[in-house]
Amino acid sequence: METIDIRIDFPAPPREAQQAIEHKFVEKATRAGAINAHVLKKNGHWTYVAEFVDTEKAALFASALTKAIGAVLKVDMKPTSNDTEN
Numbered sequence: 658m659e660t661i662d663i664r665i666d667f668p669a670p671p672r673e674a675q676q677a678i679e680h681k682f683v684e685k686a687t688r689a690g691a692i693n694a695h696v697l698k699k700n701g702h703w704t705y706v707a708e709f710v711d712t713e714k715a716a717l718f719a720s721a722l723t724k725a726i727g728a729v730l731k732v733d734m735k736p737t738s739n740d741t742e743n
Contacts, residue, residue: 667705
């Protein structure tokens with residue numbers, strides 16, 4: 658099964674807000690049709706990852722996310738066919 662991965666890097670949010678932000682991201686991505694959503698945390702930066710099977714749902718999610726944060730983002734959407742490429 659091919660998937661579309663959306664990965665967005667941001668500085669880590671304030672500590673008191675981290676759990677709520679992570680939960681909200683995963684919840685919204687899942688409602689938008691993501692088959693997997695999580696946050697990778699490393700060196701003061703977070704990478705928000707949402708994995709979709711449906712390219713239209715992936716594009717709509719990326720568009721809505723960009724609009725919600727009011728920024729222009731470079732979103733790397735590439736089809737992958739196995740876990741080693743993700």
